[in-house]
Amino acid sequence: MLSLVHFYGYNIPPFSHVNKFSPLKSKTRAFGIFASNKSHIYLANMEQERDQERSMDISLKDLSKQLEDFAKVRNWEKYHSPRNLLLAMVGEVGELSEIFQWRGEVDKGLPNWEESDKEHLGEELSDVLLYLIRLADSCGIDLGDAAAKKILKNSIKYPEPKTKREFI
C-alpha cells in the first residue's frame, strides 16, 4: 500500500494509515490504474474505497499499534507517561468542549453545522480517543476488554425494563 501511495505522491497524515488493506485488492486496483486512460477516475475510486475500509475495519488494537509506532519513531515514548497522557487527554476534552461552547442546545446529527466545523469536531473527538487509548496502554489496561466488561456490569446494575410502564 505504501508504495502505491508514495507513487502517487499522497501525503498521508500519521493517524490515517491503517493496516487493513488487502494486498489482493490493491493489486487489482493498481492494474486498473495502469490499464486505463481514465486513471484519475480509478484513483478517485481507490481513494473512496480506502476511506470506507478505514472507517469500517479499524479496531482499538489497530489504533493502539499505530499510536505505539507513531511515538516510537519520534522517540516520544519517554513523554508518554500515564500522567502526561491523562493531562494531554483532558486538554483535548477542553478543545472539544470549545466547539460546543456558546452554541446553545445542538440538534442530533448537527444538521445546521458547516462541514468544516464537523470536520474539526471529528478531529477533536479523535484526539481524545487516541490519547485515551494511549493512556490505557501505558497503564497496561486492555481498553476493549475493559469496556466490554463494563457494559456487562452496567446492564446488571441497570436491568432492562420488564413492562412498558417501566420503560418511561
Ligand SMILES: Nc1ccn([C@H]2C[C@H](O)[C@@H](COP(=O)(O)OP(=O)(O)OP(=O)(O)O)O2)c(=O)n1
Ligand atoms: N506528544 C504528543 C503530541 C501529539 N500527539 C498526537 C496525539 C493527538 O492526536 C495529537 C495532538 O496534537 P497537538 O498537541 O498538536 O493538538 P491538536 O492536534 O489539537 O492541535 P491544536 O492544539 O494546535 O489544535 O497528536 C501525541 O501522540 N503525542
